[in-house]
Amino acid sequence: MHTLRERKKQRTRDALLRAAVELFTSQGYDRTTVDEIADAVDVSQRTFFRYFAGKDEAALGLVEMTVARFVEAVRARPPQEAPLEALRRAVVDGWYSVNEVVESVVPVELYLRMYRVIEETPVLLAAHLRRSAEAEEDLARVIAEREGLDVDADPRPRLAVAVFSGVMRAAERQWSTGEDVGPEGIRLLTARCLDGLGPALLGDWREPGTGRGVRGPAQA
Incomplete structure (x- = not known):
């Protein structure tokens, strides 16, 4: 209390x-x-x-609050979930919990506008990326703890978090420049980006019949 x-x-x-x-x-x-x-x-x-x-700390204050809540959400995921699934679920299932953190201070729409200011202001973007790297290290340690691993001896926690963070960064760029800035629209876009991770890494991008990537005799 x-x-x-x-x-x-x-x-x-x-x-x-x-x-x-x-x-x-x-x-x-x-x-x-x-x-x-x-x-x-x-x-x-x-x-x-x-x-x-x-000023920069105030400008990034809301982002810091959402990151802290997200790290807590990852730590609370069921232990049987695989690392990337735990990260995905913490985002998608905990979306509105994170929004509540934002709305305790400002409307979500204002937060999204502030995010665009961060993206468009070099000094803020640099600070944001630096703090994102620190958050990735925190997440890697959470994942390592969940899996019973030594984060400094086993590279997998950091690799998983790096891949996840790359997808989230791509999603953030897409919604920060789009017209639909509503919370539900952003949640669905983020879920689609995360769900596309497997196919992007392991799937065949070439559509049959398009001729793209077809190797001729000299390329075989």
Whole structure:
């Protein structure tokens, strides 16, 4: 049970995060200052820095929250699930649980707009990719623990997470540039991308009768 002081601190942090996202999506990351974010919540700049190290940390705050919830969801998957299945299920089955984390601060639509700001802002994209690499390492260790493996001796946990993360990155790029930004549309798109992993890696991409990839005598 959180104390009154802890709940008050959480409300202040959420308010700062919400104000930051609203300003970043309405006027741009570069044109928004820490003072503007603090003023929007009627607190001092000093108070802002109690909760965030800088603008970039506030800009990535929602993403950090969703990643933390996702790692928890993977850890909670049934132990009999294969690693990639556990990762897939944590995304698809836990989609609305992750949305609840976002909606505790801002509407999902605003979060999606913020994601586009991250994609379009080099300094934020670089920070996002760096933190994604750290999250992948956390996930690899969770998978290794589930499978009873030493993550530093067996490469499979990191390989599985790297493949999964690549698919998720492709899905994110697709929905961040598409017109359907509704949560259900994004969930279905993400599920389709994950379900296409096996065929993409193991299937034959060449359709019979198209002539693509047909080898002549000199190529045989």
